[in-house]
Amino acid sequence: MSVIAVIGGTGPQGTGLAYRFARGGHEVVLGSRSQERAVVAATELGERVGSATVRGAANDHAAKGADLVLLAVPYDGHDALVAELAPQLAGKVVISCVNPIGFDKRGPFGLDLGPTSAAEDAQRLLPDSTVVGAFHHLSAVSLNGDADLLDHEDVLVCGDDAEAKAAVIELAATVTGRPGVDAGALRLARQLEPLTAVLISINKRYKVRSGISVAGFDHSVSLPASGPVGTTVPAAG
Amino acid sequence: MSVIAVIGGTGPQGTGLAYRFARGGHEVVLGSRSQERAVVAATELGERVGSATVRGAANDHAAKGADLVLLAVPYDGHDALVAELAPQLAGKVVISCVNPIGFDKRGPFGLDLGPTSAAEDAQRLLPDSTVVGAFHHLSAVSLNGDADLLDHEDVLVCGDDAEAKAAVIELAATVTGRPGVDAGALRLARQLEPLTAVLISINKRYKVRSGISVAGFDHSVSLPASGPVGTTVPAAG
Numbered sequence: 001m002s003v004i005a006v007i008g009g010t011g012p013q014g015t016g017l018a019y020r021f022a023r024g025g026h027e028v029v030l031g032s033r034s035q036e037r038a039v040v041a042a043t044e045l046g047e048r049v050g051s052a053t054v055r056g057a058a059n060d061h062a063a064k065g066a067d068l069v070l071l072a073v074p075y076d077g078h079d080a081l082v083a084e085l086a087p088q089l090a091g092k093v094v095i096s097c098v099n100p101i102g103f104d105k106r107g108p109f110g111l112d113l114g115p116t117s118a119a120e121d122a123q124r125l126l127p128d129s130t131v132v133g134a135f136h137h138l139s140a141v142s143l144n145g146d147a148d149l150l151d152h153e154d155v156l157v158c159g160d161d162a163e164a165k166a167a168v169i170e171l172a173a174t175v176t177g178r179p180g181v182d183a184g185a186l187r188l189a190r191q192l193e194p195l196t197a198v199l200i201s202i203n204k205r206y207k208v209r210s211g212i213s214v215a216g217f218d219h220s221v222s223l224p225a226s227g228p229v230g231t232t233v234p235a236a237g
Numbered sequence: 238m239s240v241i242a243v244i245g246g247t248g249p250q251g252t253g254l255a256y257r258f259a260r261g262g263h264e265v266v267l268g269s270r271s272q273e274r275a276v277v278a279a280t281e282l283g284e285r286v287g288s289a290t291v292r293g294a295a296n297d298h299a300a301k302g303a304d305l306v307l308l309a310v311p312y313d314g315h316d317a318l319v320a321e322l323a324p325q326l327a328g329k330v331v332i333s334c335v336n337p338i339g340f341d342k343r344g345p346f347g348l349d350l351g352p353t354s355a356a357e358d359a360q361r362l363l364p365d366s367t368v369v370g371a372f373h374h375l376s377a378v379s380l381n382g383d384a385d386l387l388d389h390e391d392v393l394v395c396g397d398d399a400e401a402k403a404a405v406i407e408l409a410a411t412v413t414g415r416p417g418v419d420a421g422a423l424r425l426a427r428q429l430e431p432l433t434a435v436l437i438s439i440n441k442r443y444k445v446r447s448g449i450s451v452a453g454f455d456h457s458v459s460l461p462a463s464g465p466v467g468t469t470v471p472a473a474g
Contacts (some may be wrong), residue, residue, distance in 0.1 A: 106422050115349040142453070153452040156435065184438030185343050193437050194428050198393065201421030202451060211452035214436075215390040216379070217445050 002171075003210030005029045005066035006071055007059050007085065011162055015095060017135055017175070018054070019045060020150075023176025027053040031062030038062070063088035068095065068167065069137070071122060071197045075111070077098040082141035083125045085219035095165040097135035098122075099196040102139070106162055107201050110194020119158070119189035131202055132159035132168045133189035134180060139209040143210025151154075153211035156183040178219045241408075242303035244268045244296050244310055244322065247278040251309030252333065253380025254372055254412070255291070256282060257387075259412025264290040268299030275299070300325035305332065305404065307372070308359060312337040312348070319362045327365035329356055330401040332408075333426070334372035335359075336433040344438050347431020356395070356426035369396035369405045370426035371417060373433055376446040380412070390448035392417035395425045415456045 006018045009030030022028045022045065030045065032038035034056040042056030056062075063069050063085050069092055073081055078098055082089075098118035100111040113121075119133035125210070134157040142150055155172035157180040159165040165182060172180030183192065202210045243255045246267030259265045259282065267282065269275035272295040279293030293299075300306050300322050310318055315335055319326075335355035337348040350358075356370035371394040375406055379387055392409035394417040396402040402419060409417030420429065432449070441445045 027468060089317065105425075109424055110428050112352040112427075114351075139453070158435075160360075179437060182442055183435050184345075184442065187343075188435050188438060189344055190349075191347050191428070191431050195432060198395075198420050198425050198428050201425060202454065205419055205421065206454065209453045213450040213452040214439060215378070215448035215450040217439065217443065217447050219405075 001025055003027045003029065003065060003183050005031050005069045007063060007069060007071050007081075009062070009072065010036055011035050011072060011074070011187040012140035012144065014070070015041060015045065016138070016140045017070060017072060017097070019049065020143055020175040021171070022049045022051065022054050026174065028055070029062040029066055030054065030056045031059040032056070033059060036126070049133040051170035060085060060088050066092070068093050068171070070095045070097065075118055078124060079121055082122050086126050088130070089126050092129050093134065093167055094122060094126060094129045094131045095168055096122050096131055096133050099136055101194065101197050101200070107204065108197040110197045113190070115189070115190070117193050119186055119193070121202060123186060126169070130159070130161045130164040131186065132157060132164050133186060133192055134172065135166050135175070136192050137199055137212045138175065139199075139203070139211060142209050142211070143175070144220045150175055150211070151177040152213060154214045154217070155180035156212065156214070157181065158183045158186050158188045158192060160186045181214050181217065238264060238265065239304040240264045240302060242266045242268050242299040242306045244300060244306060244308050244318075245275050246299070246309065248309060248311070249377035252282065253375070253377045254307060254309060254334070256285065257380055257412040258408070259286045259288065259291050263411065265292070265461060266299040267291065267293045269293070270296060273385055297322060297325050303329070305330050305408070307332045307334065309334055312355055316358055316362060319359050321357070321407070323363050326363050329366050329394040329405055330346070331359060331363060331366045331368045332372065332405055333368055333370050336373055336430050338431065338434050338437070344441065345432045345434040350427070354424070354426035356423055356430070356431050358419065360423060367396070367398045367401040368423065369394060369398070369401050370410065370423060370429055371395070371405045372412070373429050374436055374449045375412065376436075376448060379448070380413050386414035387412055387448070388414040389450060391421040391428055391451045391454070393421045393449065393451070395423050395424050396430060396452070397423045398419055414464065418451050418454065
């Protein structure tokens with residue numbers, strides 16, 4: 001069991017993933033800019049999962065006490081918020097599920113960031129942390145729904161550190177019931193993040209909650225894991 | 238039945254899709270820069286599908302006689318080749334499955350094209366044609382394989398013209414056994430094209446032939462089609 005902080009934990013994606021992690025037996029700290037909002041959301045979530053392992057805290061306190069930290073913040077304001085938390089995130093595995101998406105009258109689209117991504121930007125702003133990209137494509141509605149597991153979906157995981165990536169690949173199973181798929185280097189977040197625009201477009205058109213499943217992939221085959229970080233670091237206060 | 242020209246039809250992706258279209262009962266013209274190479278490849282393909290409905294021709298002749306034209310050319314040199322064919326492609330639906338992908342020692346990656354895509358570039362170069370993006374994610378090995386249908390995969394289709402898109406959504410069923418998925422506007426090709434880098438990365442890592450399947454999507458639901466182009470235009474010589 002790990003202590004997982006969800007920065008931006010009061011938004012729909014953050015709350016939904018927090019719910020899944022808590023259901024999976026992890027201790028979860030919901031972080032928010034407002035400590036009060038975080039505590040209210042954590043109380044609700046704690047009642048829903050029926051356990052006392054969900055707490056709320058201001059983002060910096062949430063980050064400080066965690067083994068693993070999920071960034072589930074809007075892209076707007078992302079860089080400033082991440083930079084602010086650098087001291088608390090030092091030495092930790094930081095998961096980014098941030099989607100730089102825009103909307104106009106023609107629908108959703110991936111923002112043109114140039115040759116970078118939110119995850120790579122976070123890594124540059126957090127030189128003492130290890131950033132992994134994952135959990136971009138799960139709909140907030142499904143995450144917050146009652147289904148036991150989102151077992152028709154895959155979590156694509158990208159990163160440059162094998163150990164950190166292995167921890168997140170393992171964590172994905174608490175959401176989908178199967179390990180995440182190692183999608184490659186962190187820079188492939190440039191492809192994973194804006195793909196969400198395609199899924200939103202499909203959702204609108206067909207009135208569904210779409211996600212990604214990797215076809216032709218044998219889920220019984222997993223990569224040799226080299227000591228998942230998330231389960232070996234002792235839980236901090 | 239349509240006449241479908243495959244520009245770049247002697248490459249693995251082009252040959253594979255041509256094979257699927259021919260199996261699906263369409264008349265196929267393989268196009269190549271070299272008429273001779275096209276004829277050789279078409280003869281081989283015709284023997285494989287056991288029908289005389291596969292021909293080979295120089296790219297411009299192939300394009301001229303077709304109802305639907307698939308661009309299956311490398312991104313390198315794409316713009317010049319497309320511009321050259323503008324007269325032959327005028328008035329037609331042009332499908333782009335072009336993937337602007339790079340490789341270096343860290344693996345595959347999507348090229349940074351700025352706020353555009355190969356499909357949008359083709360549309361700009363072909364103002365009198367209607368460009369649709371599709372068929373980016375099917376592995377050439379699977380396409381050229383013996384399986385009846387690639388029925389575990391989805392063909393994501395993007396475009397700005399509803400009628401042209403409907404024709405391609407229908408054509409996808411000759412490959413996967415089910416209609417393609419309307420992914421939205423043509424500009425979403427910016428997301429679909431480089432996603433292939435992620436699939437190649439997964440293939441290398443897990444020794445699989447991965448593709449995309451849209452999770453949470455009910456394949457029995459199809460969009461109201463407004464007179465698919467590919468089946469209503471009479472086959473030209």
